Amino acid sequence: MYKNIKLIAMDLDGTLTQHKQPLEPAHHEALVALSKKYKLLMAGAGQVMRVFNQLGQFPIDIIGNYGLQYGKYNTETKTIDILRDDSFPVDQEEAERRVTMLREKYGYTDFTGDNVEYHPSGCLTFPLLGTKANPADKLAFDPDRKKRRAFYQDVVETFHDYNVFVGGSSSFDMSPKPYNKYYALDLYCKEMGLKHENVLYIGDDYGLGGNDESVYLSDFPYLTIDDYRDFPKLVQPLLD
Numbered sequence: 001m002y003k004n005i006k007l008i009a010m011d012l013d014g015t016l017t018q019h020k021q022p023l024e025p026a027h028h029e030a031l032v033a034l035s036k037k038y039k040l041l042m043a044g045a046g047q048v049m050r051v052f053n054q055l056g057q058f059p060i061d062i063i064g065n066y067g068l069q070y071g072k073y074n075t076e077t078k079t080i081d082i083l084r085d086d087s088f089p090v091d092q093e094e095a096e097r098r099v100t101m102l103r104e105k106y107g108y109t110d111f112t113g114d115n116v117e118y119h120p121s122g123c124l125t126f127p128l129l130g131t132k133a134n135p136a137d138k139l140a141f142d143p144d145r146k147k148r149r150a151f152y153q154d155v156v157e158t159f160h161d162y163n164v165f166v167g168g169s170s171s172f173d174m175s176p177k178p179y180n181k182y183y184a185l186d187l188y189c190k191e192m193g194l195k196h197e198n199v200l201y202i203g204d205d206y207g208l209g210g211n212d213e214s215v216y217l218s219d220f221p222y223l224t225i226d227d228y229r230d231f232p233k234l235v236q237p238l239l240d
């Protein structure tokens with residue numbers, strides 16, 4: 001079943017670790033075992049160095065910011081060489097206008113802090129409760145994502161020049177088109193001379209608006225995971 005697989009690409013938060021938490025020993029062991037048989041690649045929504053440090057500096061190549069960043073592990077220095085670090089200019093006035101329009105349309109005009117969060121890469125966050133909202137309020141806001149999925153399609157259409165994700169606990173994350181995990185993996189395959197059938201992707205966020213959805217809906221072989229604690233058991237058949 002896995003005979004064509006040469007590379008295992010995976011998401012981090014919710015797939016290999018709990019959100020923003022360090023790698024657990026059983027998961028570290030699983031990665032070490034996988035690395036003896038396959039090439040490994042992380043495909044993250046966050047920055048390359050954030051992913052690398054969260055993994056306890058595990059030796060692995062990392063796609064960050066939906067493909068805007070790429071870092072290759074250097075076996076001599078035991079750190080990451082950043083080989084790509086793209087950023088896009090943002091028309092902030094236009095972003096504010098669009099977000100304000102959506103807030104008024106869907107009743108999210110009451111917020112704490114800033115209207116929009118701007119990242120150095122050109123990615124945006126539309127925080128429904130504002131950038132300075134209380135963390136407990138954010139967590140309680142939309143655990144099943146129903147509130148955001150209710151108008152996800154309108155956010156997608158309003159930000160037509162971005163890929164839009166139902167991100168974090170109470171926000172929409174956006175990357176400038178064409179960047180998303182599918183685009184990043186496809187680019188990686190072209191650079192490495194791999195076919196899509198040579199790559200197995202593992203990710204938890206494959207539902208509507210999830211940051212792994214673009215890969216899930218594509219021709220890449222895909223293993224879904226719903227609880228990161230299942231990771232060592234999930235990958236066992238790849239090691240047999």
Ligand SMILES: [Mg+2]
Pocket residue numbers: 011012013014015203204205
């Ligand atoms: Mg995830």
